[in-house]
Amino acid sequence: MPRTNRHDTSFGSSYARAGPRMDARGATEHRRRLVEAAYGVVVEIGAGYGATFPHYPAAVTGVLALEPDPTLRGLALAAARTAPVPVTVEEGVAESVPTADASVDVVVSSLVLCSVADQSVALAEVLRVLRPGGLLLFYEHVRSAHRVFAAAEDLVTPLWSRMAGGCHPNRDTVAMIAGAGLTVRAMERFGFSVLPGNPRLAHVLGVASKS
Numbered sequence: 001m002p003r004t005n006r007h008d009t010s011f012g013s014s015y016a017r018a019g020p021r022m023d024a025r026g027a028t029e030h031r032r033r034l035v036e037a038a039y040g041v042v043v044e045i046g047a048g049y050g051a052t053f054p055h056y057p058a059a060v061t062g063v064l065a066l067e068p069d070p071t072l073r074g075l076a077l078a079a080a081r082t083a084p085v086p087v088t089v090e091e092g093v094a095e096s097v098p099t100a101d102a103s104v105d106v107v108v109s110s111l112v113l114c115s116v117a118d119q120s121v122a123l124a125e126v127l128r129v130l131r132p133g134g135l136l137l138f139y140e141h142v143r144s145a146h147r148v149f150a151a152a153e154d155l156v157t158p159l160w161s162r163m164a165g166g167c168h169p170n171r172d173t174v175a176m177i178a179g180a181g182l183t184v185r186a187m188e189r190f191g192f193s194v195l196p197g198n199p200r201l202a203h204v205l206g207v208a209s210k211s
């Protein structure tokens with residue numbers, strides 16, 4: 001069994017309340033842009049309450065959405081019913097994607113690689129399931145480029161991670177994506193404050209491909 005974070009349902013309930021507020025502050029637009037290049041067979045890891053589902057374009061033939069948290073998965077199942085493309089929601093984690101090698105056109109990760117227990121294992125799975133030329137579409141908050149802010153992120157990570165479902169604000173996720181053997185084709189980096197009063201954390205919206 002892959003090592004995964006403990007999934008405590010209190011995080012799922014809090015995220016289900018906070019997520020729509022974050023969406024209203026701009027995350028909806030980030031999600032729309034995240035999936036606009038999606039096509040064919042898609043796997044979405046850590047789908048949460050299904051906030052990306054309404055944005056999948058018609059070029060997508062089907063989405064397998066994996067979500068470990070039962071509260072969020074229930075909401076994702078409801079969101080799947082009104083999605084514009086067929087979406088199947090299943091219990092599962094990024095570290096163990098239940099699809100064959102080289103069988104997927106696009107993997108979508110929206111605010112998930114901060115929370116997986118082991119990014120190397122999750123990204124190795126992305127590489128395994130993607131067909132050659134397949135895409136990883138990612139929207140993630142990442143380690144600050146400023147030394148002092150990054151040090152502050154290192155400091156708060158142990159406590160924050162316990163309170164926020166395993167989330168690590170200090171991860172250099174883009175370096176991990178490149179280090180896993182994917183080629184980053186396009187990427188935008190920007191600050192985004194997810195809730196009123198929260199600091200603007202560095203976020204990335206990008207596309208990586210498997211050669």
Ligand SMILES: C[S@@+](CC[C@H](N)C(=O)[O-])C[C@H]1O[C@@H](n2cnc3c(N)ncnc32)[C@H](O)[C@@H]1O
Pocket residue numbers: 004005015019045046047048049050051066067068069072092093094095109110111112115116117165166
């Ligand atoms: C911040 S939420 C983002 C949810 C959703 N993708 C979104 O954009 O709103 C993080 C999500 O990652 C999920 N998660 C945590 N560990 C995971 C893992 N190992 N594999 C897949 N998903 C995981 C959580 O249950 C949660 O749904």
